[in-house]
Amino acid sequence: xxxxxHLPDRPPALDRNGPATAKxxxxxxxxxxxxxxxxxxxxxLTPVTLYLVLFYAYPLYRNLDLSLRHYTVRSFVQGDAPFxxxxxxxxxxxxxTFGPALIHTVMFTAVCLFFQYAIxxxxxxxxxxxFRLSVTLRALFLVPWLLPLIVSASTWSWMLxxxxxxxxxxxxxxxxxxxNWLTSPSWSLTSVIIANIWIGVPFNLxxxxxxxxxxxxxxxxxxxxxxxxxxxxxxxxxxxxxxxVSAITLLLGLVYTLKVFDIIWIMTKGGPADSSTTFATWSYxxxxxxxxxxxxxxxxxxxLLVLAALVFGLVYLRVQRKxxxx
Amino acid sequence: xxxTSGRRLTAxxxxxxxxxTATTACSSGGSTSAKSDDGTYTVWDxxxxxxKDSAWVKLLDGCGxxxxxxxxxxxxxxxxxxxxxxxxxxxxxSPDVLIVDNPVVSxxxxxxxxxxxxxxxxxxxxxxxxxxxxxxxxxxxxxxPIGANTLALYYxxxxxxxxxxxxxxIKDWPSLTAALDKVKKAGKKGITFSAxxxxxxxxxxxxxxxxxxxxxxxxxxQQGVSALSLWTGWLKKGYAPNxxxxxxxxxxxxxxxxxxYAFAENGTWQLANAEKAGFDYGVLPIPGASGGNAAAPxxxxxxxxxxxxxxxxxxxxxxxxxxxxxxxxxxxxxTTLSYVAPTSVVRDKQVAADAKLKPWAEAVTSAxxxxxxxLGTKYPKISEQLWKAVQSALSGAKSPQDALxxxxxxxx
Numbered sequence: 231x232x233x234x235x236h237l238p239d240r241p242p243a244l245d246r247n248g249p250a251t252a253k254x255x256x257x258x259x260x261x262x263x264x265x266x267x268x269x270x271x272x273x274x275l276t277p278v279t280l281y282l283v284l285f286y287a288y289p290l291y292r293n294l295d296l297s298l299r300h301y302t303v304r305s306f307v308q309g310d311a312p313f314x315x316x317x318x319x320x321x322x323x324x325x326x327t328f329g330p331a332l333i334h335t336v337m338f339t340a341v342c343l344f345f346q347y348a349i350x351x352x353x354x355x356x357x358x359x360x361f362r363l364s365v366t367l368r369a370l371f372l373v374p375w376l377l378p379l380i381v382s383a384s385t386w387s388w389m390l391x392x393x394x395x396x397x398x399x400x401x402x403x404x405x406x407x408x409x410n411w412l413t414s415p416s417w418s419l420t421s422v423i424i425a426n427i428w429i430g431v432p433f434n435l436x437x438x439x440x441x442x443x444x445x446x447x448x449x450x451x452x453x454x455x456x457x458x459x460x461x462x463x464x465x466x467x468x469x470x471x472x473x474x475v476s477a478i479t480l481l482l483g484l485v486y487t488l489k490v491f492d493i494i495w496i497m498t499k500g501g502p503a504d505s506s507t508t509f510a511t512w513s514y515x516x517x518x519x520x521x522x523x524x525x526x527x528x529x530x531x532x533x534l535l536v537l538a539a540l541v542f543g544l545v546y547l548r549v550q551r552k553x554x555x556x
Numbered sequence: 557x558x559x560t561s562g563r564r565l566t567a568x569x570x571x572x573x574x575x576x577t578a579t580t581a582c583s584s585g586g587s588t589s590a591k592s593d594d595g596t597y598t599v600w601d602x603x604x605x606x607x608k609d610s611a612w613v614k615l616l617d618g619c620g621x622x623x624x625x626x627x628x629x630x631x632x633x634x635x636x637x638x639x640x641x642x643x644x645x646x647x648x649x650s651p652d653v654l655i656v657d658n659p660v661v662s663x664x665x666x667x668x669x670x671x672x673x674x675x676x677x678x679x680x681x682x683x684x685x686x687x688x689x690x691x692x693x694x695x696x697x698x699x700x701p702i703g704a705n706t707l708a709l710y711y712x713x714x715x716x717x718x719x720x721x722x723x724x725x726i727k728d729w730p731s732l733t734a735a736l737d738k739v740k741k742a743g744k745k746g747i748t749f750s751a752x753x754x755x756x757x758x759x760x761x762x763x764x765x766x767x768x769x770x771x772x773x774x775x776x777x778q779q780g781v782s783a784l785s786l787w788t789g790w791l792k793k794g795y796a797p798n799x800x801x802x803x804x805x806x807x808x809x810x811x812x813x814x815x816x817y818a819f820a821e822n823g824t825w826q827l828a829n830a831e832k833a834g835f836d837y838g839v840l841p842i843p844g845a846s847g848g849n850a851a852a853p854x855x856x857x858x859x860x861x862x863x864x865x866x867x868x869x870x871x872x873x874x875x876x877x878x879x880x881x882x883x884x885x886x887x888x889x890x891t892t893l894s895y896v897a898p899t900s901v902v903r904d905k906q907v908a909a910d911a912k913l914k915p916w917a918e919a920v921t922s923a924x925x926x927x928x929x930x931l932g933t934k935y936p937k938i939s940e941q942l943w944k945a946v947q948s949a950l951s952g953a954k955s956p957q958d959a960l961x962x963x964x965x966x967x968x
Contacts, residue, residue, distance in 0.1 A: 303667035303933070307645045326966075392798040393811075413801035415953040501753040502801050502951035503944065518639060521755060522663050522936035 350434025690925030703895030767850025
């Protein structure tokens with residue numbers, strides 16, 4: 231608003247640069263207003279800036295600082311930890327846990343995202359048909375999302391208990407021997423993935439369902455008249471038109487899944503023998519899971535996670551810009 | 557153009573100034589409230605189970621009014637307390653009295669957060685040396701225990717009777733394993749414990765580790781491997797459930813309380829629950845590999861006096877600590893916490909009042925501090941590798957020998 235209003239004033243002001251000091255009074259009058267408005271603009275901006283600096287920039291800076299210094303408990307308290315550059319990152323890369331943690335993080339994120347998206351989309355298409363009770367059923371599907379994570383994760387770990395869990399009891403009825411879901415190195419990652427998929431499906435369902443509503447029904451009618459079957463309609467109308475919504479769902483899902491910590495920690499503590507350790511649990515383990523905290527390496531692992539999320543965020547922005555351009 | 561960027565700069569500068577004043581105001585406000593001697597003394601403890609009207613809080617308030625000050629008490633979860641204490645010390649905002657789990661004492665002492673008993677004049681002369689050792693490093697003492705607990709084997713008399721096991725015959729590992737075998741053949745479950753991947757897991761494994769004659773300075777010794785092989789063998793033969801790998805001491809207790817298990821390795825603090833379990837139980841010290849009682853690790857908290865900017869506060873803090881650990885108060889506190897007292901006088905009084913405490917009193921006398929023997933802050937690193945090794949071996953990822961060898965090389 232104000233910018234357009236004052237634009238006409240500016241060019242003459244620039245012209246008068248050198249010689250015309252006599253016209254000064256004429257100049258000050260219109261200039262006072264933009265200044266006060268600018269101040270008002272800054273006043274409106276300050277709370278947000280303060281908030282961002284206090285709750286985003288400063289913690290991020292502190293985390294970076296933590297990861298670049300050699301902290302012992304003593305230097306943590308006295309605040310005189312020596313700057314060691316990338317030594318903590320080197321420690322982390324050389325740690326025997328790094329390889330498995332990286333593989334588990336990638337596996338966990340990829341498998342969870344794929345199934346959450348696929349199941350979420352299938353359910354969204356299903357609920358888009360508006361049959362009786364579809365709204366009620368859809369609401370029920372939201373329950374995993376509404377439950378506190380501590381409740382759902384504890385429930386999963388009871389259900390998957392080797393000896394007294396309901397899952398093994400059910401398997402027993404079918405005639406399958408007990409599986410050590412949480413206590414066997416070959417199953418623990420699968421177990422936490424299953425639990426996390428269950429928790430993530432509702433989010434995908436809700437977002438994709440709202441995306442489906444924005445696809446005009448006339449397109450489907452036209453396609454049906456042209457003789458396209460349900461499968462073709464899905465692949466040639468629903469899926470392409472849902473692409474922007476899918477992209478944001480997958481990106482948000484990726485960021486959420488990368489940092490999943492509570493479920494894994496409650497169910498397996500990243501164990502047994504690091505078999506379900508991801509970067510998120512490893513970072514916590516280093517910083518808080520021991521009587522003697524290793525803040526530096528813990529912060530370093532956390533920063534690697536931030537970096538990964540940032541990279542995918544940039545990829546998303548780029549893809550989106552391309553979409554707008556085309 | 558110039559003027560706009562100038563204006564922007566001033567605005568940005570003002571924002572920064574506003575920010576700086578806001579933050580400094582915060583920090584100075586925080587420290588003055590803690591430091592000015594307004595007659596309020598802060599106490600942090602790891603007993604969130606005790607509400608405002610509990611005997612513990614009344615005791616704190618009573619000790620406060622005796623010393624002529626007001627007590628502000630905050631209860632934390634044990635696992636939270638270490639980091640909270642470190643952060644508070646970093647902000648120069650430590651509590652006046654800090655009650656903290658004993659293996660943490662050496663870490664906090666290393667951080668320079670705690671005063672020594674030479675400085676704060678707390679009297680520790682009556683405390684049993686084996687319990688006090690957990691709070692000592694480099695010949696200095698950093699607090700006094702408020703009570704001690706340790707581990708032993710609870711057994712279900714009904715299950716043992718049905719399986720035809722004579723408890724008196726259990727003297728060492730082979731006789732214990734033989735008893736477990738009998739129990740399993742009788743269709744009941746053998747033993748449950750906690751081998752979770754946290755400090756709790758190491759705590760539960762240590763009696764067996766020490767009972768084999770192994771030392772924490774060398775994890776992969778022959779004896780250490782034999783201790784881990786004992787546990788692994790129990791799991792393989794089905795004497796212990798597979799769920800022990802994820803059991804906390806509480807979930808392990810719940811398994812025992814179901815009445816199906818012959819034995820459970822658990823602590824003094826479960827005594828009250830054992831009474832409620834609804835079956836006849838007994839307590840047996842954990843046997844060593846070839847007889848005798850194994851040394852169990854000591855549990856329980858230390859009362860410490862953190863370093864203050866204003867050294868004048870130590871005198872009152874010392875009064876508070878002495879009051880909390882005076883004979884009468886110790887007796888009451890340790891009874892509420894279901895702990896064994898750290899001094900022989902109070903302990904005898906406890907055993908006289910409740911004969912059930914006798915095996916625990918004995919176990920505490922032969923217990924060993926985890927950070928004792930000048931392990932200090934080396935212990936947390938060793939312990940982490942130890943519980944990882946236990947988890948690797950029990951889950952079948954590695955053999956006991958390999959698991960402990962990996963652990964030993966990681967400690968170095």
